[in-house]
Amino acid sequence: GAGVSQTPSNKVTEKGKYVELRCDPISGHTALYWYRQSLGQGPEFLIYFQGTGAADDSGLPNDRFFAVRPEGSVSTLKIQRTERGDSAVYLCASSLRGGRINTGELFFGEGSRLTVL
Amino acid sequence: SQQGEEDPQALSIQEGENATMNCSYKTSINNLQWYRQNSGRGLVHLILIRSNEREKHSGRLRVTLDTSKKSSSLLITASRAADTASYFCATRETGANNLFFGTGTRLTVIP
Numbered sequence: 001g002a003g004v005s006q007t008p009s010n011k012v013t014e015k016g017k018y019v020e021l022r023c024d025p026i027s028g029h030t031a032l033y034w035y036r037q038s039l040g041q042g043p044e045f046l047i048y049f050q051g052t053g054a055a056d057d058s059g060l061p062n063d064r065f066f067a068v069r070p071e072g073s074v075s076t077l078k079i080q081r082t083e084r085g086d087s088a089v090y091l092c093a094s095s096l097r098g099g100r101i102n103t104g105e106l107f108f109g110e111g112s113r114l115t116v117l
Numbered sequence: 118s119q120q121g122e123e124d125p126q127a128l129s130i131q132e133g134e135n136a137t138m139n140c141s142y143k144t145s146i147n148n149l150q151w152y153r154q155n156s157g158r159g160l161v162h163l164i165l166i167r168s169n170e171r172e173k174h175s176g177r178l179r180v181t182l183d184t185s186k187k188s189s190s191l192l193i194t195a196s197r198a199a200d201t202a203s204y205f206c207a208t209r210e211t212g213a214n215n216l217f218f219g220t221g222t223r224l225t226v227i228p
Contacts (some may be wrong), residue, residue, distance in 0.1 A: 004159075033215065041122075042205050042218035043160065073129045101143060105150060106207075106216060108159035 002026075004109035006092050013082055021077040021112045025094030032075050033106060034067055035091040043091055049075060082116045083093045089113050121206045121219030129225040136193040138222040140206030141186075147209045149182055150216070151191050154203045163191075163204075168211075198228040 005024040013019055025032050030051055035043035045059040052072045060066075064082075069075040079086055090113075093106035124139045140149070148167045150162040166173045166189065168183045173180045179192040193200055206219045 003174060015191075027139045035218070040221075045215050045217060048215045050214070059215075104162075105162035106152075108152075108161070110159045 004092055004094050004107050006090075006112050008107035008112055009110065010113045012117065014117050015082060015084060017082050018115075019079045019082055019114060021079075021090050021092075021114070023075045023077070023094075023109060025073065025092070026107055027073075027077075029094035029096055029107070030072070031095040032069060032098060033093045033095070034075070034077050035093065037089045037091055037111070046077070046090075060062070061087030078112075082114075084116050087114055087116045121208055121217065123204070123206060125222060126130075126220070127196055127223045127225070129227065130196055132196060132198055132226055132228050134196055136200070136226070138191045138204050138224070140189045140191070140219055142189075142206070142208045142219075143187065143206075145211045146184070147211050147213075149180075149189050150207045150209070151178075151180060151189075152172045152203065152205045152207060154221075156202075160205065163212045184194050193224075196224075196226045198226050200224060200226045 007022045017098040032049040034046040037043045047067050049069045064080045067077045089111040091111045093108045095106050121140050121142045130136050145169055150165045151163045153163050154160045164175045164178055164180050166180050177194045180188045203221045203223045205221045207216045209216050
């Protein structure tokens, strides 16, 4: 596709349930980022992939959060035993290159709004 | 965690006026970027300034960077109602892989 695609756009779930959020980056972009944004706040870094590997997962808040990118393209953010505090917009972004050679811009998707009741 | 802090948190101006937003950060950076976010939408990249640059222009946007003060400013000249959005600065630390965003400035341009 032309841009970063995220699905679902909205997800309502109950506390304790498992959730998967999907990101389809721009074709050819090797770097992929997940951010979380609460209302009125800036995006909070969660995890960064360079290719298939998680190059930096220091932003994941706890072990209930996990992300994969098995073929170096589509990524899935997985949240186990969801809590009300997980409610936020989860943003995905991709970039042409990653790592120390990457100085360029990020292209963001429209986000997945997660509501945990 | 967020590295940058924007100032002011909110700004309301009349159409045609200039809008200035400031960003302060904490560590050594490779570059600083500004992004715009319309309500309920994703972020859109506006402009990037490298650590060895002091000023950059793009259309009605002017960005300055003062690495000694660890601060940047974004100036939008001749504002339009369509400029109404939240604006975020983001920094890429030297040697780091990720991009850290500030808290944002909510700009309202009144027609």
